[in-house]
Amino acid sequence: MSQPADVGTVEGAAQPGPRWWPFPGIQLGTISQTLGPLISLIILSLLLWTQQDVFMSSNNWLNIARQASFNAILGIGMTFVILTGGVDLSVGSIVAVSSVVGGMLIINQGWSMWPAVLMMLLAGGLCGLVNGLIITLGRIPPFIVTLGTMQVFRGLALQLTNGQPIFDITKVQPEFDIWGTRNLGGVPSPVIITAVVFVIGYLILRYTRLGLYTYAIGGNEQATRFSGVKINRYKLSVYVLMGLSAGIAGVMLTSRLNSAQPNVANGAELDAIAAVVIGGTSLFGGEGTIVGTIIGALLMAVIRNGLTLMHVTAFYQQIVIGAVIILAVLIDRLRRRNAA
Amino acid sequence: MIPQPLDLTAPSPPSVLELRGISKRFPGVVALDDVSFDLRAGEVHVLVGENGAGKSTLVKILSGIYQPDAGEILLDGRPVTLPDPHAAQELGISTVHQELNLVPHLDVGRNMYLGREPMRAGGIIDWPALYRGATAQLAALGMTFDPHTRVRGLGVALQQMTEIAKALIAEARVLILDEPTAAITAEESEQLFRIVDRLRGQGAAIVFISHHLEDAYRIGDRVTVLRDGKHVATQPLAGVSTRNLIQWMVGRELTQQFPERPHAPGPVALRVDGLNRQGVLHDIAFAVRQGEIVGLAGLVGAGRTEVARAVFGIDRIDSGEIEVHGQKVRITNPNEAIRHRMALLPEDRKQQGLVLLLSVADNVVMAAPGKISSLPGIAPPGRRVSTADRFIEALRIRTPSARQRTMNLSGGNQQKVVLAKWLLTEADIFFFDEPTRGIDVGAKVEVYRLMNELLARGAAIVMISSELPEVLGMSDRILVMREGRIVAELDGPSATQESVMTLAAAAEEVVA
Numbered sequence: 001m002s003q004p005a006d007v008g009t010v011e012g013a014a015q016p017g018p019r020w021w022p023f024p025g026i027q028l029g030t031i032s033q034t035l036g037p038l039i040s041l042i043i044l045s046l047l048l049w050t051q052q053d054v055f056m057s058s059n060n061w062l063n064i065a066r067q068a069s070f071n072a073i074l075g076i077g078m079t080f081v082i083l084t085g086g087v088d089l090s091v092g093s094i095v096a097v098s099s100v101v102g103g104m105l106i107i108n109q110g111w112s113m114w115p116a117v118l119m120m121l122l123a124g125g126l127c128g129l130v131n132g133l134i135i136t137l138g139r140i141p142p143f144i145v146t147l148g149t150m151q152v153f154r155g156l157a158l159q160l161t162n163g164q165p166i167f168d169i170t171k172v173q174p175e176f177d178i179w180g181t182r183n184l185g186g187v188p189s190p191v192i193i194t195a196v197v198f199v200i201g202y203l204i205l206r207y208t209r210l211g212l213y214t215y216a217i218g219g220n221e222q223a224t225r226f227s228g229v230k231i232n233r234y235k236l237s238v239y240v241l242m243g244l245s246a247g248i249a250g251v252m253l254t255s256r257l258n259s260a261q262p263n264v265a266n267g268a269e270l271d272a273i274a275a276v277v278i279g280g281t282s283l284f285g286g287e288g289t290i291v292g293t294i295i296g297a298l299l300m301a302v303i304r305n306g307l308t309l310m311h312v313t314a315f316y317q318q319i320v321i322g323a324v325i326i327l328a329v330l331i332d333r334l335r336r337r338n339a340a
Numbered sequence: 341m342i343p344q345p346l347d348l349t350a351p352s353p354p355s356v357l358e359l360r361g362i363s364k365r366f367p368g369v370v371a372l373d374d375v376s377f378d379l380r381a382g383e384v385h386v387l388v389g390e391n392g393a394g395k396s397t398l399v400k401i402l403s404g405i406y407q408p409d410a411g412e413i414l415l416d417g418r419p420v421t422l423p424d425p426h427a428a429q430e431l432g433i434s435t436v437h438q439e440l441n442l443v444p445h446l447d448v449g450r451n452m453y454l455g456r457e458p459m460r461a462g463g464i465i466d467w468p469a470l471y472r473g474a475t476a477q478l479a480a481l482g483m484t485f486d487p488h489t490r491v492r493g494l495g496v497a498l499q500q501m502t503e504i505a506k507a508l509i510a511e512a513r514v515l516i517l518d519e520p521t522a523a524i525t526a527e528e529s530e531q532l533f534r535i536v537d538r539l540r541g542q543g544a545a546i547v548f549i550s551h552h553l554e555d556a557y558r559i560g561d562r563v564t565v566l567r568d569g570k571h572v573a574t575q576p577l578a579g580v581s582t583r584n585l586i587q588w589m590v591g592r593e594l595t596q597q598f599p600e601r602p603h604a605p606g607p608v609a610l611r612v613d614g615l616n617r618q619g620v621l622h623d624i625a626f627a628v629r630q631g632e633i634v635g636l637a638g639l640v641g642a643g644r645t646e647v648a649r650a651v652f653g654i655d656r657i658d659s660g661e662i663e664v665h666g667q668k669v670r671i672t673n674p675n676e677a678i679r680h681r682m683a684l685l686p687e688d689r690k691q692q693g694l695v696l697l698l699s700v701a702d703n704v705v706m707a708a709p710g711k712i713s714s715l716p717g718i719a720p721p722g723r724r725v726s727t728a729d730r731f732i733e734a735l736r737i738r739t740p741s742a743r744q745r746t747m748n749l750s751g752g753n754q755q756k757v758v759l760a761k762w763l764l765t766e767a768d769i770f771f772f773d774e775p776t777r778g779i780d781v782g783a784k785v786e787v788y789r790l791m792n793e794l795l796a797r798g799a800a801i802v803m804i805s806s807e808l809p810e811v812l813g814m815s816d817r818i819l820v821m822r823e824g825r826i827v828a829e830l831d832g833p834s835a836t837q838e839s840v841m842t843l844a845a846a847a848e849e850v851v852a
Contacts, residue, residue: 212719223691224706
C-alpha cells in the first residue's frame with residue numbers, strides 16, 4: 001500500500017522514481033547511475049558505425065572487448081577501493097611486480113606454469129596487503145600510501161630484473177599463452193577471464209557482508225564503526241582484492257606480451273580510476289556499481305578503437321578520453337542536482 | 341475543537357518582504373503549496389511547523405537556493421527574483437543556516453568580511469581596518485571576543501554570532517535564522533535572544549525558525565504556522581496559546597505527550613563505577629535496572645554524551661569498571677559493547693547513526709548481519725529487505741520501501757531505522773542520546789512509546805536529553821551532570837525543571 005505520496009514528511013527529497021516507474025523495489029536513481037554511461041556507449045557506437053562500417057563487425061567488438069579487459073579487471077578492483085572512499089595509485093606497479101615474478105619463476109627458476117601463475121596472483125595480493133596494512137594500522141590516507149608504494153613496487157620490479165625485460169616465456173612454458181592471446185570458443189581468453197572476475201566481484205559486492213560494508217564504509221565510516229563493524233578488517237580485504245585483480249591483470253598482460261617487463265602498465269591506475277569514474281562511481285565513496293565500471297572500460301576502449309579506425313592519432317585519442325572523463329563527472333553532477 | 345485561525349485585517353506597517361502564493365514541488369512531494377508570508381521592519385516573525393511542513397524549503401527559496409515553481413517575492417513592494425544565494429545577499433537578505441557556512445581555518449574577522457574585505461589602493465587588503473570593523477561590529481552585538489580567534493576553535497554559539505555579524509557587515513535588512521537554538525545551550529540561546537532583540541530595535545526584519553515553541557514566545561512578534569506545505573495561520577504571538585500552536589502544527593489535539601507506563605524496574609542491567617577519562621569524565625558511577633529509564637541531564641558540554649561514548653567503547657577510558665548483568669566486562673570498541681547487547685542511538689543520527697546513502701534495509705542489518713544468514717560472510721539482499729520489512733511494519737516506519745535510501749526519510753523515521761538496527765542485535769541496554777532532536781511533535785510521541793515498549797520487554801535505558809520536559813516526563817531517575825561529574829540524582833516523578841536546571845547550571849556561579 002505504500003506509495004511515494006504517503007511520505008508526506010519527506011521534504012525536498014529525491015523519490016525512488018516518478019509515478020510511471022513500475023518497479024517500486026528498484027530505485028530509478030540506481031539505474032540512471034549506470035544508464036548515463038550505457039546510453040553514451042550506445043550513442044557513441046552508433047556514431048562510429050556511421051563513420052566506419054567495420055566498427056560494428058563482431059570481430060571488431062571482440063577486439064574492443066579484449067582491449068577493454070585489462071582495464072576492466074583493474075577497474076573492478078578499483079571500484080571496491082573507491083567505494084570505500086579510498087584510491088589505489090599503485091596498481092600499475094603491482095601489475096609489473098606480478099609480471100616480473102612470473103617471468104623470473106618460469107625463465108630463471110624453471111617453474112611450471114600453474115604454480116608460477118599462482119605466485120603471480122599471490123604477489124599481487126601481497127602488495128595489496130601491504131597497502132592495506134599501512135593504510136589501516138598507520139592511519140595514513142590511501143592516496144599518500146599508494147603514492148609511495150607506487151614507487152616502491154615499481155622500484156622492486158625494476159631491481160628484481162635489473163631493469164631488463166624477460167622475453168619468450170612460451171618457449172619454456174608453451175601453454176602460458178592461454179591467459180592473453182588464445183581464443184576459447186571464438187572468444188579471446190582475456191574477455192573470459194574478465195567475465196569471471198566480474199561475476200565474482202558482482203557477487204561479493206551484492207551478496208556478502210564485505211560488499212555491504214564496502215558501501216557502508218564509503219558512505220559513513222563513523223556510523224559503520226559505531227554499528228560494531230570492524231572497519232580495518234574490511235578495508236584490508238578491499239586492498240587485497242585490488243592487489244589480486246592487479247595480479248590477474250599481470251598474468252593476462254605477461255601472457256599477451258609473452259614477456260615480463262618491469263616497465264609495464266605505467267599509468268594503468270589512472271585508466272582504471274577513469275573507468276570507475278566514467279561508470280558513475282562517486283570518488284567520495286559510498287555509491288557506484290561494477291556494472292558501471294565495465295561500461296566505463298568499454299566506453300574508453302570504444303573511443304580508442306573507433307578513433308583508430310578513423311585514423312585519428314593517439315594524441316587526439318588522449319585528448320578525447322580526458323574530455324570524456326570530465327564530461328562523465330559533469331553529467332553525474334547534473335543528475336545529482338536534478339535528483340536533489 | 342481546533343480554533344479557526346484568523347487573519348489580521350487591521351492596517352499594518354508596510355512589509356519589507358512579501359511572498360505571494362509560493363509553490364514548490366519536488367518529485368512526488370509538494371513541499372510548498374500556495375504559501376504567502378510577509379515580514380515587516382522591526383519585527384521578529386517566527387516560523388513554526390513539524391518536520392516536513394515546508395520551513396526549510398521556504399528558507400531555501402528566500403536565500404536563493406531553490407526557485408519557486410509559482411508565486412512572487414516582493415521586496416519593498418517590488419517583485420524580485422533570487423536566482424542564487426549571492427543575489428539574495430546583494431538585495432540585503434542574509435540567512436544563517438543551521439549548518440553554518442564559515443571557513444574553519446580563517447579567523448572570525450576574516451570570515452565576517454569574506455568577499456567584502458576593505459581595500460587599500462592597489463588591491464591590497466586593509467587588515468587593520470578589517471579587524472577594527474570586526475571588533476566594532478562584534479561590540480555592537482554586545483560581544484567582546486577577539487576577531488583574531490580562529491573559527492575552528494569556537495563553539496556553535498559563537499560561530500552563530502560570527503555569522504550574524506557577517507550578515508550585518510553585508511548590510512542585511514532581512515535576517516533569516518534557521519533553527520539557531522537547535523545546537524546551543526539555554527544560556528547561549530538567551531544571549532542570542534538579546535542580540536535579536538537589539539537588531540529588532542534597530543529596525544531589522546527577522547525570520548526566526550525554531551522547533552522550540554518557548555523560543556517563539558520569548559522572541560517572536562508574530563508567528564506563521566506551516567503544515568504539510570500549506571500556510572495554516574499567521575497571528576500575533578500575544579494572542580496565541582501553546583496549545584493552539586501545537587494544534588495548528590499537527591492538525592490534531594495532543595492529549596498526552598508522555599505516555600504512561602507501569603513502573604516496575606527489575607535487577608540491575610548495567611553498573612558503571614569509578615569511570616574516568618582525563619579532563620572529560622570524573623568518577624562516573626551509576627546503575628540502570630531492567631525496565632528503567634535513567635535520564636542524564638545537564639548543559640551541553642557537561643559530559644553526558646561522553647559517558648555513553650566511553651561505556652560503548654568509542655572513547656578510551658583511563659579507569660573504571662563496567663558490569664553488565666552482574667558480570668564484569670571490558671569494552672574497548674563498539675563491537676564488544678554490541679556483544680554485551682548494548683546499543684547506542686547517537687545524538688547526530690545523520691553522521692553517526694546511519695549511512696544515509698544506503699537503503700533502510702542495509703542500515704537495519706548493519707550491526708547484525710549474522711542474524712539474517714547462517715552462512716559466514718553472506719548477507720543476501722533479499723533477506724536484508726525481508727528483515728527490514730518486519731521492522732518497517734512493527735515500528736511503523738514511513739518509507740516507500742525497504743530499498744529507499746535513508747537520506748530520503750524524515751528525522752523521526754530515520755530514528756526508527758536506527759532503533760530497528762539495534763532491535764535486530766537483540767540489545768537490552770540502550771543509550772538514547774537526544775532521542776527526539778530534530779523530530780516533529782507527532783513522531784516524538786511515537787519514539788516515547790517505542791522506548792516504553794522496550795522497557796516492557798525488560799530493556800534498560802539511559803536517556804540523554806537537553807529537553808527538560810522530556811527528561812522529566814520519561815525518566816524514572818535523573819542524574820544531573822556538570823563538568824564531567826554526576827552531581828546529583830533526582831527522583832524522576834518529583835523533579836522539576838527548576839531543580840534540574842539549578843543543579844546543572846550551579847557551576848557557573850561557583851566559578852564566577
